[in-house]
Amino acid sequence: MAKKILIVDDDASIRDYLTTLFEDNGYAARSAGSGADALKMLEQDAPDLITLDIEMPEMTGPWFSRTVAKGGTYDRIPVIVITGHAGLQYVIPKAVASLTKPFDQAELLRIVRETIGQ
Amino acid sequence: MFGKILFATSASPACDSAARVAFDMARKYGSQITVFHVLGIPGKGDSTRVVDVRTGEEVDADQEYIEGVHEELRTTYAKQLAEFPSAKLEVAVGVPFREVLREARKDDVDLIVLGASTRQEGGYYKRGIVGGTLHKIAKNARCPVLTVDRPAASFWGGFSNVLFATDFSKASDSAFQFAQSVARQVGGEMHILNVLELAKIGQVAALTQEGIEAKLMEARRKIRAVYGQRTEGLPLTVEVWEGTPYVEITKYVREKGIDLVVMAHSTREVDPDERPFGSTMEQVIARATCPVISVNRPDKLPQAEGGEAGA
Amino acid sequence: MPEGTLCNKIPVSTEEDLKTLLSDTRGRKYYAEMEELEVDRAALWATIQKTLKSRMRTWLDICARCGLCADACFLYSVNSNDPKWVPSYKIQSTLGEMVRRKGDVDNAFMRYTMEVAWSRCTCCNRCAMYCPHGIDMGVMMGYVRGLCFSQGFVPWELKIGSGMHRVYRAQMDVTTEDWVETCEWMAEEQQDEWPGLEIPVDKEGADIMYTCNAREPKHYPEDLAETAILFHIAGENWTVPSEGWEQTCLSMFAGDWAACKMMADNVYSAMERLKPKRMIGTECGHAHRCTVVEGPYWAGRRDGKPPVECIHYVEWVAEALRTGKIKIDPAKRIKVPVTYQDSCNYIRNHGLAETAREILTYLVEPGYLREMTPNKEHNHCCGGGGGFNGIGMFRPQRNRALLMKRHQIVQTGAKLVISPCHNCWDAIRDLEEEYAIGIEWSFLKPLLIKMAIVPEHLKPKEDEELAEA
Numbered sequence: 001m002a003k004k005i006l007i008v009d010d011d012a013s014i015r016d017y018l019t020t021l022f023e024d025n026g027y028a029a030r031s032a033g034s035g036a037d038a039l040k041m042l043e044q045d046a047p048d049l050i051t052l053d054i055e056m057p058e059m060t061g062p063w064f065s066r067t068v069a070k071g072g073t074y075d076r077i078p079v080i081v082i083t084g085h086a087g088l089q090y091v092i093p094k095a096v097a098s099l100t101k102p103f104d105q106a107e108l109l110r111i112v113r114e115t116i117g118q
Numbered sequence: 119m120f121g122k123i124l125f126a127t128s129a130s131p132a133c134d135s136a137a138r139v140a141f142d143m144a145r146k147y148g149s150q151i152t153v154f155h156v157l158g159i160p161g162k163g164d165s166t167r168v169v170d171v172r173t174g175e176e177v178d179a180d181q182e183y184i185e186g187v188h189e190e191l192r193t194t195y196a197k198q199l200a201e202f203p204s205a206k207l208e209v210a211v212g213v214p215f216r217e218v219l220r221e222a223r224k225d226d227v228d229l230i231v232l233g234a235s236t237r238q239e240g241g242y243y244k245r246g247i248v249g250g251t252l253h254k255i256a257k258n259a260r261c262p263v264l265t266v267d268r269p270a271a272s273f274w275g276g277f278s279n280v281l282f283a284t285d286f287s288k289a290s291d292s293a294f295q296f297a298q299s300v301a302r303q304v305g306g307e308m309h310i311l312n313v314l315e316l317a318k319i320g321q322v323a324a325l326t327q328e329g330i331e332a333k334l335m336e337a338r339r340k341i342r343a344v345y346g347q348r349t350e351g352l353p354l355t356v357e358v359w360e361g362t363p364y365v366e367i368t369k370y371v372r373e374k375g376i377d378l379v380v381m382a383h384s385t386r387e388v389d390p391d392e393r394p395f396g397s398t399m400e401q402v403i404a405r406a407t408c409p410v411i412s413v414n415r416p417d418k419l420p421q422a423e424g425g426e427a428g429a
Numbered sequence: 430m431p432e433g434t435l436c437n438k439i440p441v442s443t444e445e446d447l448k449t450l451l452s453d454t455r456g457r458k459y460y461a462e463m464e465e466l467e468v469d470r471a472a473l474w475a476t477i478q479k480t481l482k483s484r485m486r487t488w489l490d491i492c493a494r495c496g497l498c499a500d501a502c503f504l505y506s507v508n509s510n511d512p513k514w515v516p517s518y519k520i521q522s523t524l525g526e527m528v529r530r531k532g533d534v535d536n537a538f539m540r541y542t543m544e545v546a547w548s549r550c551t552c553c554n555r556c557a558m559y560c561p562h563g564i565d566m567g568v569m570m571g572y573v574r575g576l577c578f579s580q581g582f583v584p585w586e587l588k589i590g591s592g593m594h595r596v597y598r599a600q601m602d603v604t605t606e607d608w609v610e611t612c613e614w615m616a617e618e619q620q621d622e623w624p625g626l627e628i629p630v631d632k633e634g635a636d637i638m639y640t641c642n643a644r645e646p647k648h649y650p651e652d653l654a655e656t657a658i659l660f661h662i663a664g665e666n667w668t669v670p671s672e673g674w675e676q677t678c679l680s681m682f683a684g685d686w687a688a689c690k691m692m693a694d695n696v697y698s699a700m701e702r703l704k705p706k707r708m709i710g711t712e713c714g715h716a717h718r719c720t721v722v723e724g725p726y727w728a729g730r731r732d733g734k735p736p737v738e739c740i741h742y743v744e745w746v747a748e749a750l751r752t753g754k755i756k757i758d759p760a761k762r763i764k765v766p767v768t769y770q771d772s773c774n775y776i777r778n779h780g781l782a783e784t785a786r787e788i789l790t791y792l793v794e795p796g797y798l799r800e801m802t803p804n805k806e807h808n809h810c811c812g813g814g815g816g817f818n819g820i821g822m823f824r825p826q827r828n829r830a831l832l833m834k835r836h837q838i839v840q841t842g843a844k845l846v847i848s849p850c851h852n853c854w855d856a857i858r859d860l861e862e863e864y865a866i867g868i869e870w871s872f873l874k875p876l877l878i879k880m881a882i883v884p885e886h887l888k889p890k891e892d893e894e895l896a897e898a
Binding site for chain 3: 167180181182212213216220414
């Protein structure tokens with residue numbers, strides 16, 4: 001069964017880009033445009049990996065991850081941070097990787113493969 | 119909570135993170151915010167020239183110059199000021215820490231927000247990485263002082279997990295009052311951490327694990343004894359970790375998703391020989407992924423509706 | 430035009446005029462107007478006839494042009510022994526000329542006189558010590574400044590400075606409210622470390638009334654806190670007046686005698702109001718000179734004395750150390766090579782050289798004191814005295830003047846310069862900034878606080894660990 005990736009980013013073009021990228025590489029991808037939407041999706045169906053933007057208007061990446069952490073499921077899902085701001089690479093505890101936009105697509109795929117396999 | 123915020127800025131990019139925090143908090147808590155810039159240090163003798171703190175050059179602080187600085191401030195913070203038309207902009211001439219304290223006293227502010235010192239050329243580990251200014255303000259301010267040194271230590275949306283780091287000093291008590299008051303008002307969780315500083319006890323490898331565990335247990339009991347009753351009704355986590363204080367605090371913040379650290383600032387000037395990298399608080403400010411508030415006095419505790427009033 | 434809007438013969442006496450003059454960046458318009466300022470020759474001669482009395486007339490007359498004053502003058506030395514910098518020449522070419530020509534001098538002459546009076550002389554009075562006739566060219570130059578001021582030929586910053594005194598009775602815009610507020614604030618700020626510390630305002634019948642320099646409340650209020658701490662340690666019964674607290678007087682540097690009288694009257698009325706046993710001033714040379722030494726004459730006091738006994742801060746420090754009111758921890762004494770700046774106004778002109786040395790015996794570990802050459806009443810001006818530090822137009826000349834002190838300090842090999850005078854302290858700070866000779870410099874107060882043994886009953890309760898609830 002295909003591994004599931006949840007994309008969390010308020011930028012629609014990024015969401016579309018990543019969805020296409022992951023699906024083209026054999027992953028099942030869903031996306032959420034806000035932290036609130038992402039929380040709902042997590043409840044319905046836990047993904048194997050989350051890619052997380054930091055600066056989002058209504059709920060920041062860190063706030064989302066703190067909320068999720070309270071639920072307990074969080075520890076088990078690896079997170080890859082994808083942010084436009086170099087200074088914010090390390091603000092998500094337990095993140096396995098951090099990429100700044102614009103990022104190298106091959107690099108991202110390699111990290112995903114290392115983290116959850118094919 | 120935080121009715122009046124005084125954001126003291128060098129108006130340079132080094133204070134951008136602090137600006138964001140100050141305005142994010144003002145937005146969230148409905149605060150009146152003042153952007154305060156100390157233009158320069160009075161120069162030679164009795165003349166009117168000042169040393170501009172940003173450029174280090176001597177300038178004539180005449181009407182025109184001061185208005186120019188006002189204009190620069192307005193431009194630098196244009197976005198924030200558009201959202202906060204009631205925000206005040208003040209420029210003062212003098213020794214920075216002294217003028218910040220003077221303004222804080224004059225306006226009776228509830229919180230001072232500071233950014234990183236702009237004079238950090240010369241290496242990260244230079245004594246006083248956030249500048250002697252922080253120490254002098256934190257030591258003498260009547261109200262809490264929040265320092266944001268870097269983008270990673272921002273206000274992420276709220277203060278839901280508040281960490282009070284204690285060394286059981288008298289000044290810590292005011293910090294505790296403040297921390298639990300904030301935690302109550304936001305309906306969040308309170309964490310109390312004490313760090314057993316191993317290096318102070320002796321050669322670490324020579325200590326027995328039983329000896330360490332015994333001290334940890336004693337400290338855990340002491341935290342509950344000293345603070346327990348005052349945290350009634352508040353979700354509370356108590357931890358005692360052994361190690362180097364600032365390292366353990368940084369780790370705790372990361373592991374537990376802490377959004378605010380509250381500590382007492384040591385009142386004595388830190389001896390550079392003893393602590394070449396500055397005080398614990400200075401290190402935590404440089405490393406934690408959330409804002410750090412220093413509280414030394416009980417004067418300006420946040421007022422809660424129906425809750426505990428400040429001293 | 431005879432009188433400019435900014436540069437004229439009228440002193441600044443209102444807040445509005447002060448702000449107007451301040452807004453003229455660096456005095457550009459002011460100095461431009463000065464080029465056209467007319468000399469009121471009749472008034473000048475009338476003033477000279479009325480105020481140039483027999484002593485100065487005699488001095489002008491009996492100068493033998495022997496040249497002994499030349500080497501006495503540090504400015505002559507640092508200006509390559511240019512004959513035009515010989516004190517006798519400086520006075521004869523200005524005051525001497527004015528008298529010989531019966532006041533019939535022009536604008537160019539007055540501007541030259543202004544340059545001499547404020548950039549070629551700091552009124553340090555050292556020349557007087559070497560003149561075989563005892564002619565005091567420093568005193569005469571001070572008189573010349575008064576003549577220049579009356580004609581409107583005074584440096585921009587000093588016209589402002591004197592205006593400050595006229596408007597605020599202080600050298601900076603510190604009002605009575607600001608002052609009292611600052612005293613309260615400083616006492617409050619120190620409560621944690623010094624419980625019970627007070628800065629009493631307007632207490633009557635105290636042993637000590639303290640006066641200071643306006644820049645302390647304005648920019649460096651910690652200085653006030655330090656004063657309070659030391660009086661606290663010494664157990665003194667002291668006070669500050671709500672009005673009449675400013676001991677300095679830039680008007681003396683400016684040559685504005687009327688304002689000098691106002692300042693003296695202001696401080697003396699505080700003394701009369703509060704009736705302290707003594708008045709003690711801050712660490713400042715010219716403040717002592719104008720309030721204690723010259724003041725009585727400006728105020729018209731026939732006995733030449735202020736209303737109460739006044740002593741300089743170093744006299745109080747020496748007394749406190751001698752009587753044990755302040756005890757120094759010998760382990761904390763200064764153990765780096767250290768030297769002492771003998772400020773002209775309270776050392777040469779008031780004789781406190783030995784008092785200063787007495788203080789040093791308590792503060793400095795034996796073997797570490799490196800006296801300057803020359804020293805005591807023969808020491809040289811810091812380079813910035815008489816208002817020199819603050820005059821933008823003469824900054825290059827002032828920086829050259831610092832070379833003498835730089836030379837003296839470097840010769841001593843000292844790493845610390847003790848300088849209980851605001852002017853000297855500033856000059857030495859500028860010296861270090863300009864020439865980077867690797868020194869630190871300090872007033873007495875911070876040194877004393879670091880070294881003093883704090884009486885047990887004054888110590889705060891130690892950072893106690895919290896009792897279990």
